[in-house]
Amino acid sequence: MLTNVTLEEACELITGNLIPLPGQSVALAEAAGRVCYQDIYAARDLPPCSQSAVDGYAVAMGDEVCNQFQLKGNLGPGDYPDFSLAPGQAAGVVTGGPVPPGTRGVIPWEFAEVKGEYITTTKALNPGDNIKPRGEDFRRGDIVARRGNIVGPGLVGVLAACGNGKVKVFARPKVAVLGLGRGIVPYHAVPAPGETRDCNGPVLEVLARREGAEVLGVETAGHMESAGGRECLKKLLRKADVVITTGGAASGAYDQALDLIRQTGARVLFWGVRIKPGSHSGAAVLDSRLIVSLSGNPAACVVGYHLLVAPALRALQGLDPQPARFDAVCKNRWPKKGGTRRFVRGYISRNQNQWQVNFLPGQKSSMLRSLIDYNALIDLPAGHPPVEEGQRVSVIPLFTL
Amino acid sequence: MLTNVTLEEACELITGNLIPLPGQSVALAEAAGRVCYQDIYAARDLPPCSQSAVDGYAVAMGDEVCNQFQLKGNLGPGDYPDFSLAPGQAAGVVTGGPVPPGTRGVIPWEFAEVKGEYITTTKALNPGDNIKPRGEDFRRGDIVARRGNIVGPGLVGVLAACGNGKVKVFARPKVAVLGLGRGIVPYHAVPAPGETRDCNGPVLEVLARREGAEVLGVETAGHMESAGGRECLKKLLRKADVVITTGGAASGAYDQALDLIRQTGARVLFWGVRIKPGSHSGAAVLDSRLIVSLSGNPAACVVGYHLLVAPALRALQGLDPQPARFDAVCKNRWPKKGGTRRFVRGYISRNQNQWQVNFLPGQKSSMLRSLIDYNALIDLPAGHPPVEEGQRVSVIPLFTL
Structure with a gap:
């Protein structure tokens, strides 16, 4: 032994x-904070089709500049286009709604004038303006998380957007x-x-x-x-x-x-x-x-x-077992010189751009007092001399800072 | 409006x-991470009686040095002394067990020799050695947490040691x-x-x-x-x-x-x-x-x-609403100059003793991509010029660092 x-x-x-x-499948909302058991890929293109970024008019044009378009239709919320646009044509579209095939850009409604079946733009439009192209955010098959990653809010969002209701995480x-x-x-x-x-x-x-x-x-x-x-x-x-x-x-x-x-x-x-x-x-x-x-x-x-x-x-849980560790400046002193390597309970805080640490009172191993406020362990090597205020020590942060 | x-x-x-x-009482184990609704005081002395810090012999002495004692009794685990010690007397005690009234110190067993009803010490003993006096850790009535403090593991320990099974926390x-x-x-x-x-x-x-x-x-x-x-x-x-x-x-x-x-x-x-x-x-x-x-x-x-x-x-929940905030050094650049004040999703990390931050890709407001890895918001003031690598920016940390 x-x-x-x-x-x-x-x-x-x-x-x-x-x-x-082993891994287990858990519901999306329960997965936050757990650890991904496997690499995760986007299950579809996001957005799933080309969408308008504004309420306005999707327009199609050739290579020439064009500021008048014939209104071919009007797509309300939840509508899906069953037509496409030829150069010179336009369709009413809503924010987040799909744009018809052939769309080169979307004119926000505040820059469009409608007269009968024609609309005129009052602002120059560049190809791609106000369009969120299909797959702009993620393409189907893009990696979105790796085994060992902690499931965070963004991953939950991507999985929800793809319609995934479960995530495989470490038990x-x-x-x-x-x-x-x-x-x-x-x-x-x-x-x-x-x-x-x-x-x-x-x-x-x-x-x-x-x-x-x-x-x-x-x-x-x-x-x-x-x-x-x-x-x-x-x-x-x-x-x-x-x-x-x-x-x-x-x-x-x-x-x-x-x-x-x-x-x-x-x-x-x-x-x-x-x-x-x-x-x-x-x-x-x-x-x-x-x-x-x-x-x-x-x-x-x-x-x-x-x-x-x-x-x-x-x-x-498939995470790196090693704790984080960094240096901090002592705000008070530790008067005892060391025999065995010692882990003193400390309180770390940020002072502008540097980390500082306090040796907490009540450090006897039988006492609870130092545990009331501790958020770090201060690692004092074997045989260390007394530690003075202002000196740098190595700390292991334990709780959210 | x-x-x-x-x-x-x-x-x-x-x-x-x-x-x-309002406040609500919750069981101790469920209270961790919640916010104290009221100031909390120690309900009793901790330790509740004077205890031995080692297995050995509690001894009583007057002002003269004394290295031989008459063994008056032996206290095993769970035993409570029904006798006190007069100068020159000793009693066997165990780690964490109570010492009899009159005890001035405890000799660890490895420094005691027992002969019949007498023990002899082989090491000088100072008054108080190896005793945990009653109330050394907390005295009854000591404040252990204030309204608005987050219930952490140490507070749970003190409350358990006092026999408190519930804590009043903000709903x-x-x-x-x-x-x-x-x-x-x-x-x-x-x-x-x-x-x-x-x-x-x-x-x-x-x-x-x-x-x-x-x-x-x-x-x-x-x-x-x-x-x-x-x-x-x-x-x-x-x-x-x-x-x-x-x-x-x-x-x-x-x-x-x-x-x-x-x-x-x-x-x-x-x-x-x-x-x-x-x-x-x-x-x-x-x-x-x-x-x-x-x-x-x-x-x-x-x-x-x-x-x-x-x-x-x-x-x-009775907490300070303001988020934490500190400066970090940019590891990459943000090429756009600013109009409106902007909150860019960033990833902060520690490089030795300074905080650094990355502007994450995919910052369109319609996109989820920047949310996959973000752990901070970078606060760029209205009308800021492009931000260069190495520049300091103000960040709001959001998740455990």
């Missing part, structure tokens, strides 16, 4: 053991959370003296949903004997793609996570990562199922989630 | 006529979309020759949901006579907080949006905005209901949504 691996080794072991989930990873810490009870239970409410479960539920996962359940087994915990874990592994355990992950007498995971028959990928907080993290696989064991300390649990679980959820 | 107002006037007219929605705005363009049919219908599939409805549904809205329905009235369209709009106004109409908003013979809106008894706030695309936008109010009329051209409709509807949806 690999122990105390680097973060990069841990991520590679996890994502290297994952196979992206959502099914996630279950199991609290293993002793004396941990569900947050909605009333804890007996000495027991503690599980705050990690609801936090992980929220975080995993943001990453596109479907959360099947949040359970605790802290009150169970080892056999009960093992059966609970086995049950979750039958339905979930990823089981996140929290707590029981240190090396004390009551720490049962590693034992329980081994008892399911899962193969341990690593145990212990050289980061702080989150050093008591581990991972295992059972068939195509992933188990990630995180600390029971809330901040360590959350850091472990972002660095180890979120990349797995992204990989399962 | 105000016509051809500036964008800022339009926004002020819209948000100035809105009252934030979601109820939105309905009504396509008024003549010859427009629902995207899942098979259009007759001359008819066009409604792509704006699904796009607006996706966009409004992103902004926290509940979308009640997407309808089209393009096939109806005026009376039918009016009844449809009235019906939607009975259940929706915001009705977005698309199409029929220009000033041609078949443009019915303004007429229909007036027929409902709504008060028109403005009609026409000095922006491109999206100049054919308008807004009206009926009691506390908002109607925003957008162009039927997809790109104009989307620009109008971001600039006029999204701010309203934010204001209804």
Whole structure:
């Protein structure tokens, strides 16, 4: 068993053991934010026929300039031309409506004078003016999205315009959370003296949903004997793609996570990562199922989630598992020099054209306080000196900025 | 009726006529991403009692250094101390478990030697070491969130730790979309020759949901006579907080949006905005209901949504209506000089420490192409000269960066 691996080794072991989930067809409005399972091509020309961009008169002409036309017909909304225009002829058309074959341009009504069956233009017209040619936006067969692209509003629009009601997207990873810490009870239970409410479960539920996962359940087994915990874990592994355990992950007498995971028959990928907080993290696989064991300390649990679980959820959905990363300027200082590589919870913001970051208060791994406002992790390398205000640090943005 | 107002006037007219929605209690896991309706305070001390940060021995001592202690008891997981420690006494404790009254520090088990009923420390201990004092993270009554804050994972954790199962958040705005363009049919219908599939409805549904809205329905009235369209709009106004109409908003013979809106008894706030695309936008109010009329051209409709509807949806949920905005460096050029103020669809990205933006292809207001990849609007002021590569422009970021 690999122990105390680097973060990069841990991520590679996890994502290297994952196979992206299968595709599923979902209704257009439900597809937004999901990940395309396959390349998507325009199913037809858009617009499907040449259309007028204005209310006015479609006109046909030869090579000579012409400013008088014979009105051949009038197309209202929803009308489709059953005639074509010869040079010198015109037809009334509406915005977005089809123009008759032979149309060279459309004169907006405000620049046309009608006299009997003739119209005269009061403004020079160039060929193509106010026409949206068939296929101007997309030609049938044009690629509109690639496998791995996130379905956004524009793609939804193109698919709707083509009449596609379904999109094939990667299935959502099914996630279950199991609290293993002793004396941990569900947050909605009333804890007996000495027991503690599980705050990690609801936090992980929220975080995993943001990453596109479907959360099947949040359970605790802290009150169970080892056999009960093992059966609970086995049950979750039958339905979930990823089981996140929290707590029981240190090396004390009551720490049962590693034992329980081994008892399911899962193969341990690593145990212990050289980061702080989150050093008591581990991972295992059972068939195509992933188990990630995180600390029971809330901040360590959350850091472990972002660095180890979120990349797995992204990989399962065909996305790049690596988080974004950029430099930011410190707005305050971090007085401690570093031992182990540390991930400090920070708040990043934009000041004119540069990114700045605050080290948030309440950074003990047992404390929730830094999580109230965090939107980034600040990556301080092993053995770093104290960090001064104005210094640049590497940050991993986590939430919408 | 105000016509051809500036964008800022339009926004002020819209948000100035809105009252934030009432609050509603929702379950913790459903609250993430919603907006706090009221200030939230910690309901108890966290941790609720002084706890050990490690597995080891809680010890009590006076002012003298002491390295031998009499073992008074042993607290396993879930145990609560029914005794206190006098100087010179110790008790076995577990990570996260309560320490007995009188505890001055906890010796990790790896630095303790047990001989009979005595333990000896092999490492100097300072008062407070390895103790998480009661209320260290939060004291009962500490503010943890303010009205208008978005519920994030950390707040969910604090509320779970306090045993709160519900959060009061602003109600979601109820939105309905009504396509008024003549010859427009629902995207899942098979259009007759001359008819066009409604792509704006699904796009607006996706966009409004992103902004926290509940979308009640997407309808089209393009096939109806005026009376039918009016009844449809009235019906939607009975259940929706915001009705977005698309199409029929220009000033041609078949443009019915303004007429229909007036027929409902709504008060028109403005009609026409000095922006491109999206100049054919308008807004009206009926009691506390908002109607925003957008162009039927997809790109104009989307620009109008971001600039006029999204701010309203934010204001209804107690958020700052103003979008974020910053400068970015152009990666390509925009060759046209400007007439009206223009909002070009762009793609912003980060290059090391600066933001850059691309003008996307397919910028005609009738085209969907620029919407496939857009994540920002580029705000080009009225009368701007052509924009060169390397120039700075003001951008409104729209989606997660």
